[in-house]
Amino acid sequence: MAWETVIGLEVHAQLSTASKMFSSAATAFGAGPNTQACAVDIALPGVLPVANRAAVERAIRFGLAVNANNADNINRRSVFARKNYFYPDLPKGYQISQFELPIVQGGSIRIFTSTGEKTVRLTRAHLEEDAGKSLHEDFHGMTGIDLNRAGTPLLEIVSEPDMRSAEEAVAYAKALHALVRWIDICDGNMQEGSFRCDANVSVRPAGSDALGTRCEIKNLNSFRFLERAIEFEAARQIAILEEGGAIVQETRLYDPERDETRSMRVKEEAHDYRYFPDPDLLPLVVSEQWLEEIRRALPELPAQRFRRFTDQLAQTPATAAVLTSDRNLADYFERATDGASPELVRQTANWIAVSTNAKLNERGIDITRAPVSARQLRALMERIADGTISGKIAKEIDDAMWNGEGDPDSIIEKRGLRQISDVGELEKIVDGVIAANPKQVEDYRAGKQKAFHSLVGQAMKATRGKGNPAAINEILKRKLG
Amino acid sequence: MLNASLTELSGALGARKISSVELTQLFLARIGELNARLNAFITLDAEKSLEQARAADERLASGDAQPLTGIPVAHKDIFCTRGWLTSCGSKMLSNFVSPYDAHVIERFNDCGAVTLGKTNMDEFAMGSSSETSHYGPVKNPWNPAYVPGGSSGGSACAVAARMAPAATATDTGGSIRQPAALCGVTGLKPTYGLVSRYGMIAFASSLDQGGPMGKSAQDVALLLNVMAGFDARDSTSIERSPEDYTRELDAPIEGLRIGVPREHFGEGLAPEVARAVDAALEEFEKLGATRVEVSLPNSGLSVPAYYVIAPAEASSNLSRFDGVRYGYRAPEYGDLIDMYCKTRAQGFGAEVKRRILIGTYVLSHGYYDAYYLQAQRIRRLIARDFVDAFSRCDVLVGPTSPTVAFRLGEKAADPVRMYLNDIYTIPANLAGLPGMSIPCGFAGANGPAALPVGLHIVGNYFSEARMLNAAHRYQRATGWHLQMPGAA
Numbered sequence: 001m002a003w004e005t006v007i008g009l010e011v012h013a014q015l016s017t018a019s020k021m022f023s024s025a026a027t028a029f030g031a032g033p034n035t036q037a038c039a040v041d042i043a044l045p046g047v048l049p050v051a052n053r054a055a056v057e058r059a060i061r062f063g064l065a066v067n068a069n070n071a072d073n074i075n076r077r078s079v080f081a082r083k084n085y086f087y088p089d090l091p092k093g094y095q096i097s098q099f100e101l102p103i104v105q106g107g108s109i110r111i112f113t114s115t116g117e118k119t120v121r122l123t124r125a126h127l128e129e130d131a132g133k134s135l136h137e138d139f140h141g142m143t144g145i146d147l148n149r150a151g152t153p154l155l156e157i158v159s160e161p162d163m164r165s166a167e168e169a170v171a172y173a174k175a176l177h178a179l180v181r182w183i184d185i186c187d188g189n190m191q192e193g194s195f196r197c198d199a200n201v202s203v204r205p206a207g208s209d210a211l212g213t214r215c216e217i218k219n220l221n222s223f224r225f226l227e228r229a230i231e232f233e234a235a236r237q238i239a240i241l242e243e244g245g246a247i248v249q250e251t252r253l254y255d256p257e258r259d260e261t262r263s264m265r266v267k268e269e270a271h272d273y274r275y276f277p278d279p280d281l282l283p284l285v286v287s288e289q290w291l292e293e294i295r296r297a298l299p300e301l302p303a304q305r306f307r308r309f310t311d312q313l314a315q316t317p318a319t320a321a322v323l324t325s326d327r328n329l330a331d332y333f334e335r336a337t338d339g340a341s342p343e344l345v346r347q348t349a350n351w352i353a354v355s356t357n358a359k360l361n362e363r364g365i366d367i368t369r370a371p372v373s374a375r376q377l378r379a380l381m382e383r384i385a386d387g388t389i390s391g392k393i394a395k396e397i398d399d400a401m402w403n404g405e406g407d408p409d410s411i412i413e414k415r416g417l418r419q420i421s422d423v424g425e426l427e428k429i430v431d432g433v434i435a436a437n438p439k440q441v442e443d444y445r446a447g448k449q450k451a452f453h454s455l456v457g458q459a460m461k462a463t464r465g466k467g468n469p470a471a472i473n474e475i476l477k478r479k480l481g
Numbered sequence: 482m483l484n485a486s487l488t489e490l491s492g493a494l495g496a497r498k499i500s501s502v503e504l505t506q507l508f509l510a511r512i513g514e515l516n517a518r519l520n521a522f523i524t525l526d527a528e529k530s531l532e533q534a535r536a537a538d539e540r541l542a543s544g545d546a547q548p549l550t551g552i553p554v555a556h557k558d559i560f561c562t563r564g565w566l567t568s569c570g571s572k573m574l575s576n577f578v579s580p581y582d583a584h585v586i587e588r589f590n591d592c593g594a595v596t597l598g599k600t601n602m603d604e605f606a607m608g609s610s611s612e613t614s615h616y617g618p619v620k621n622p623w624n625p626a627y628v629p630g631g632s633s634g635g636s637a638c639a640v641a642a643r644m645a646p647a648a649t650a651t652d653t654g655g656s657i658r659q660p661a662a663l664c665g666v667t668g669l670k671p672t673y674g675l676v677s678r679y680g681m682i683a684f685a686s687s688l689d690q691g692g693p694m695g696k697s698a699q700d701v702a703l704l705l706n707v708m709a710g711f712d713a714r715d716s717t718s719i720e721r722s723p724e725d726y727t728r729e730l731d732a733p734i735e736g737l738r739i740g741v742p743r744e745h746f747g748e749g750l751a752p753e754v755a756r757a758v759d760a761a762l763e764e765f766e767k768l769g770a771t772r773v774e775v776s777l778p779n780s781g782l783s784v785p786a787y788y789v790i791a792p793a794e795a796s797s798n799l800s801r802f803d804g805v806r807y808g809y810r811a812p813e814y815g816d817l818i819d820m821y822c823k824t825r826a827q828g829f830g831a832e833v834k835r836r837i838l839i840g841t842y843v844l845s846h847g848y849y850d851a852y853y854l855q856a857q858r859i860r861r862l863i864a865r866d867f868v869d870a871f872s873r874c875d876v877l878v879g880p881t882s883p884t885v886a887f888r889l890g891e892k893a894a895d896p897v898r899m900y901l902n903d904i905y906t907i908p909a910n911l912a913g914l915p916g917m918s919i920p921c922g923f924a925g926a927n928g929p930a931a932l933p934v935g936l937h938i939v940g941n942y943f944s945e946a947r948m949l950n951a952a953h954r955y956q957r958a959t960g961w962h963l964q965m966p967g968a969a
Binding site: 043050082093 | 715799
């Protein structure tokens with residue numbers, strides 16, 4: 001039987017505010033244990049929460065960004081609720097979250113995969129506070145509690161079960177990751193836990209409309225783990241169903257060491273969180289004026305820029321998608337192509353989408369930390385366009401620039417990489433190649449096109465890559481007549 | 482001096498007739514004499530009090546004094562007080578020395594008042610008799626065999642027995658007004674949001690409100706001037722310009738329309754209480770007020786609604802007392818769950834556990850709509866009753882409590898009978914309205930056997946000045962508030 005995987009994601013994005021969701025303690029990462037926990041975070045008797053306006057503003061920014069700047073998905077009145085459960089790193093014995101009335105309801109994210117373009121709908125996004133950390137090592141049979149993270153503002157972003165493969169789930173997570181950084185509400189640092197995914201996964205016979213029983217997978221702190229966990233989980237569920245078994249609704253944990261998911265707790269063990277509106281906090285009211293201020297301050301959104309790149313600059317959706325995956329990368333592209341000809345724009349777009357992007361991924365950095373400036377890239381592109389260098393040499397120069405060797409022109413001069421277009425000089429080289437390769441010449445004359453490419457390659461090699469490929473082609477053809 | 486009003490004390494301090502140190506020593510001596518018998522205080526720290534008194538004296542000498550500078554004030558042990566044990570009457574916090582001051586404490590400190598001690602109370606303010614305290618019951622100064630009311634029984638007792646010139650208290654369902662009535666003092670629960678709850682250990686957040694207790698409406702007005710005010714640390718605190726609550730005290734009350742809610746004079750009201758309240762209403766009429774009969778048709782639902790909402794909030798508010806970070810932790814336990822269970826089983830008393838269980842139940846999946854949401858609907862109906870009533874009158878007047886003080890232990894085994902003590906006071910908490918209790922006579926035999934009766938005044942939102950005006954005019958005309966317990 002053919003199976004279809006159905007996936008919905010819950011993403012916790014840590015909002016990049018200076019202070020916590022309901023207290024004035026700092027949110028900076030990596031401080032000594034409990035040095036960034038104030039009376040409110042420790043939940044001393046008598047303390048009270050006060051909602052952080054900057055966190056609310058970031059949630060609104062997100063709501064606008066996933067709804068094409070339209071505020072009809074922002075609840076003008078949302079309610080903080082208490083989620084009650086006991087755990088040592090949850091100081092109040094409840095987490096303040098939003099339950100029945102979240103601040104954002106609805107919106108969507110556009111994704112691109114090998115099967116094309118797709119829209120993933122968002123159910124909601126709500127504000128909540130993070131818990132602290134339990135440290136089970138180094139305490140000789142006891143548990144240490146670090147409350148620095150307690151009270152950190154989070155935006156929990158819940159999608160509809162609209163994804164049908166691990167690839168789509170990853171594309172969605174990446175698009176969301178790019179968006180929260182684009183609108184500057186989250187630093188997206190996955191190692192530090194600023195962007196965490198839980199995946200709800202179920203399977204059903206292909207063609208069925210009904211949803212299967214789902215399992216929630218926790219602890220997915222990288223895109224690779226997200227992909228692996230979904231693939232493992234879907235295979236596990238399919239195997240059970242094919243053997244005539246039934247899926248148990250449960251929460252599962254992904255173990256990256258073993259590359260498997262395992263049960264954390266089944267539904268029957270699930271907590272009754274006894275949600276109720278937090279009487280310490282008034283309903284969160286968003287005025288039209290405030291919405292308008294936030295809307296005005298929003299940067300051009302990735303979707304808008306995507307459309308501009310594809311419409312005005314005639315780029316392929318795939319290239320535009322890469323360029324708009326990061327606001328800094330899109331800015332970089334626009335700086336590098338400011339006032340350039342359409343041909344140069346197209347060439348630069350492709351260069352960034354393929355070459356630059358690969359280098360960034362290789363080094364695991366973003367464009368702001370790349371050693372090649374937009375101006376240097378522009379110079380490189382211009383040297384290709386004006387015939388000073390070939391595309392192949394350009395790659396060598398690019399490598400040199402990434403090693404910090406400076407501007408393309410100085411590298412060209414230093415290394416003597418200027419393209420040889422002088423016909424006389426090239427003819428001498430081609431003559432040499434023809435003389436040294438009688439077999440290939442014979443093959444070519446017998447109609448083997450491959451032999452021609454080999455001869456071009458030999459000639460290029462003889463120029464150490466600097467020969468103008470078009471000129472060499474032309475000369476060879478003429479000489480072999 | 483023990484009987485002097487705050488205005489008189491302030492005058493004496495200002496004229497250097499007495500120093501704050503002397504005044505503090507005087508009251509500490511009075512406490513030393515009576516507290517063993519009445520158990521009104523949990524914590525006394527003469528050194529700390531006198532240090533504040535010395536600072537107040539310097540301030541008085543430098544001419545930088547405010548009305549309450551140098552005056553000793555007793556604080557209910559629910560207010561976090563830096564450097565002081567703040568137990569909330571519970572074993573759970575019997576080792577909790579607060580590292581910070583509640584907003585109310587800051588206010589008193591800022592104006593140079595002296596913290597005289599921390600007063601005893603029902604555990605976590607849950608009770609109407611001050612019998613549930615981990616530190617033993619408070620006694621009624623009019624007759625130590627009787628309860629002082631609760632939960633602010635320690636504060637009421639301290640003021641009534643002249644162990645303190647004034648005290649702070651809190652009121653969730655009547656915890657200022659009922660003990661004020663049973664001890665014969667004046668107590669005011671302000672409009673919800675007028676006094677910051679920051680640092681006031683939460684029982685039921687949407688109902689809790691701090692307020693003053695004193696010997697007279699005038700004293701209470703002076704205390705409210707200090708306590709009231711916006712605090713950004715409490716999201717339910719209301720931002721409005723400060724008022725002087727003494728400004729209307731002496732204004733005539735001719736034409737004041739007094740609403741008498743008929744539901745507060747029905748079954749369960751002790752005849753001797755009804756008689757005293759009737760006499761008070763007549764007194765008001767003599768002062769020029771007019772009497773309007775009004776109805777609060779849903780007030781009968783207030784006790785059941787309250788005993789859903791208050792425990793629901795309490796069950797969550799008290800979750801932080803888990804033995805992890807501060808407070809009591811069971812000395813021996815197995816795993817984490819066992820630590821929680823033993824700590825909370827040993828650290829909380831029976832009444833607190835009862836309310837946590839009720840609250841947990843009413844918030845549980847499948848019961849939430851039937852209990853919590855239904856109670857919230859009733860709450861809105863009750864608030865609407867008051868809106869209707871206040872369209873016809875300026876203040877509501879009735880009995881504070883259905884009976885005078887009862888014997889220690891009399892209702893301890895019957896929670897529902899105990900809960901009915903607050904039948905007249907709870908509606909004001911549910912609606913967020915200000916309410917006060919003033920002495921209006923005595924029930925029982927004359928002389929040492931007599932027990933005070935309290936008159937309940939409920940006003941519209943932020944009408945504290947008007948209520949204090951009515952109470953002050955009544956007190957000027959009658960003098961019940963000047964009576965002092967013989968047992969003390």
